[in-house]
Amino acid sequence: MNSSTLSFAASSTPETYWGQFEEISKYNVQLNFFERLWAAWYAFMGNDVLATGILSFTMHELVYFGRSLPWIIIDCIPAFNKYKIQNQKIPTAQEQWSCAKLVLISHFTVELPQIWLFHPMAQYFGLETGVPFPSILKMAYQIAIFFVLEDTWHYWSHRALHWGPLYKHIHKIHHQYSAPFGLAAEYASPIEVMILGLGTVSSPILWCAFTKDLHILTMYVWIVLRLFQAIDAHSGYEFPWSLHHFLPFWAGADHHDTHHERFIGNYSSSFRWWDYVLDTESGPEATKRRRERKLAKAQKSQ
Numbered sequence: 001m002n003s004s005t006l007s008f009a010a011s012s013t014p015e016t017y018w019g020q021f022e023e024i025s026k027y028n029v030q031l032n033f034f035e036r037l038w039a040a041w042y043a044f045m046g047n048d049v050l051a052t053g054i055l056s057f058t059m060h061e062l063v064y065f066g067r068s069l070p071w072i073i074i075d076c077i078p079a080f081n082k083y084k085i086q087n088q089k090i091p092t093a094q095e096q097w098s099c100a101k102l103v104l105i106s107h108f109t110v111e112l113p114q115i116w117l118f119h120p121m122a123q124y125f126g127l128e129t130g131v132p133f134p135s136i137l138k139m140a141y142q143i144a145i146f147f148v149l150e151d152t153w154h155y156w157s158h159r160a161l162h163w164g165p166l167y168k169h170i171h172k173i174h175h176q177y178s179a180p181f182g183l184a185a186e187y188a189s190p191i192e193v194m195i196l197g198l199g200t201v202s203s204p205i206l207w208c209a210f211t212k213d214l215h216i217l218t219m220y221v222w223i224v225l226r227l228f229q230a231i232d233a234h235s236g237y238e239f240p241w242s243l244h245h246f247l248p249f250w251a252g253a254d255h256h257d258t259h260h261e262r263f264i265g266n267y268s269s270s271f272r273w274w275d276y277v278l279d280t281e282s283g284p285e286a287t288k289r290r291r292e293r294k295l296a297k298a299q300k301s302q
């Protein structure tokens, strides 16, 4: 970490985490509580790659399973059934359990090294890890850019994964559940997790390489929001208050659930524009629009 922004006492450094925290608090009153917690963690670990690796992997697991849990509970409450998009298909406990097992295996074998490698790679391009944190506004616009970049990567690579041989050998696993549920967001072949994960990890790295302006906290918030997006898109639930009713270009569960049900179309992750512009939208409404267009064209040519 860039310790030039931190002041320490000249005497010996404390050995415990809270000792570090107290020491940093004493000499850096300008920092807020979270910045002190953060600085103490990196100072305590004394190894940035290790500090980021442990923190980000733990965070990823907590958010992944933490965010899936409410959907598991909702599946058990009959009152929510009317909001389930494919309401005949509530996942069984057995299905959820075998799904969680495969997800855990790929987290430890594929995502862990990817998460671990992120820090040294981004640091090479000038990633900032020190305190103070960047402003909320800066984090917000950078994350908005990552969403757009990731969605583009996701659209093209996911569409490619639906090409015969790639589908058969890689993507078929993810399509095992034609009615998805939260936990199934990362239920996929390790190769797929690697390919699609590249969009999530390399968008900020690209940004950092070009602008030299990225703080790792922005990366953390981005990963959390991206996980929320992926899990919610697989939840199988569509509510009157779902985000896409207010932001018409937001994909949401409505968009991705149809992809699982029909196996074709709706390839993007967060937004609807790629599928709209390239005419790969799926579902009865899109089919109807396509038919109408064809009819109009045929009438015109007569």
Ligand SMILES: [Zn+2]
Pocket: 158, 162, 171, 175, 259
């Ligand atoms: Zn697919």
Ligand SMILES: [Zn+2]
Pocket: 174, 180, 185, 234, 256, 260
């Ligand atoms: Zn999916």
